[in-house]
Amino acid sequence: LERNGLTGTFYIPRNVGWPTMTAGEIRELGSRFEVGAHTLDHIALNRAPDDEALRQLSGSREWIEEVTGKPCRVFCFPGGRYRREQLPLVRGAGYLAARTVELLSTDLPCRAEGLVLIPTTVQAYPHSPLAYTRNGLKRRSLVNLFRTRAFFSWRNWCELGLALLERTSARAAFFTSGDTLGRLSKSTNGIGSRNCWRLLLQTKTK
Numbered sequence: 001l002e003r004n005g006l007t008g009t010f011y012i013p014r015n016v017g018w019p020t021m022t023a024g025e026i027r028e029l030g031s032r033f034e035v036g037a038h039t040l041d042h043i044a045l046n047r048a049p050d051d052e053a054l055r056q057l058s059g060s061r062e063w064i065e066e067v068t069g070k071p072c073r074v075f076c077f078p079g080g081r082y083r084r085e086q087l088p089l090v091r092g093a094g095y096l097a098a099r100t101v102e103l104l105s106t107d108l109p110c111r112a113e114g115l116v117l118i119p120t121t122v123q124a125y126p127h128s129p130l131a132y133t134r135n136g137l138k139r140r141s142l143v144n145l146f147r148t149r150a151f152f153s154w155r156n157w158c159e160l161g162l163a164l165l166e167r168t169s170a171r172a173a174f175f176t177s178g179d180t181l182g183r184l185s186k187s188t189n190g191i192g193s194r195n196c197w198r199l200l201l202q203t204k205t206k
Contacts, residue, residue, distance in 0.1 A: 002032055011038040011076035011099065014063050023067050030068030036099070037061045037075045044081040053086055057093035073097065087113035106164065122161040 001008045010033055012026060021029070029035060037060035039045065045053050057075065064072040073096040080101025082090075090098050090113075097109070097116040105119035 007033065009034040009036050009074055009099070011036040011074075012064070013038040013042040013078070014040045014060065016042045026064075026067050027069070030070055034074065035064055035068050035070070035072065037064050037072050037095070039078055042078045044079055045077060045086060046081040046083050050086070050089060054089050054093060057090055057095070061094050074099065077101070084112075087115055091115050104164070121164050 010029060012021065012035060026035065037057070039056040040059045040063065041056065043052075043056060045056065048056065060075070061072045073094070075090055075093075075095045075097070076099040087098075095115065097118055099118045100120065101123065102119040103123060104121065106121055107119055109116045109118045111117070
């Protein structure tokens with residue numbers, strides 16, 4: 001990202017169940033990129049009572065700020081799971097924006113309950129067409145459901161991302177991509193994730 005002049009936000013939980021990054025590595029990352037919160041224990045917030053959800057939200061922000069020495073104002077819901085009525089808790093914990101997993105979206109971020117909600121265009125993970133369909137139905141997005149139909153024409157998330165990036169570049173729309181912990185090195189139909197990111201970067205710079 002840095003070599004290609006791109007910015008990025010890394011959402012990091014304190015505990016996730018397997019080795020991730022040391023405090024020193026997170027601090028070094030935070031000196032070059034934005035670091036956002038991802039709860040303390042990588043829990044599904046939609047299943048948590050309000051007091052536990054607030055503890056996870058506030059504690060995560062405080063931990064990120066302590067490690068990086070910088071304000072933490074963005075949050076990403078683990079697994080994209082949350083209840084709409086929890087958005088005031090996110091805002092109350094000190095965040096200004098939250099990343100969702102509304103997939104295949106090229107919409108601009110929107111405001112809700114005092115927060116800026118940031119959707120996702122493509123995620124670096126081999127979701128099935130059924131998963132994309134469920135995602136669109138959950139969010140009642142006819143546009144995203146239409147794009148899901150087109151997914152059958154592509155073999156993997158990389159081809160899907162390239163097609164959507166070209167479309168958004170032509171229409172000056174909004175494109176965001178995301179990866180998840182531990183998945184960057186995995187391949188997709190024989191195409192490495194790193195190669196996919198390289199192709200996306202080449203398309204971006206055309």
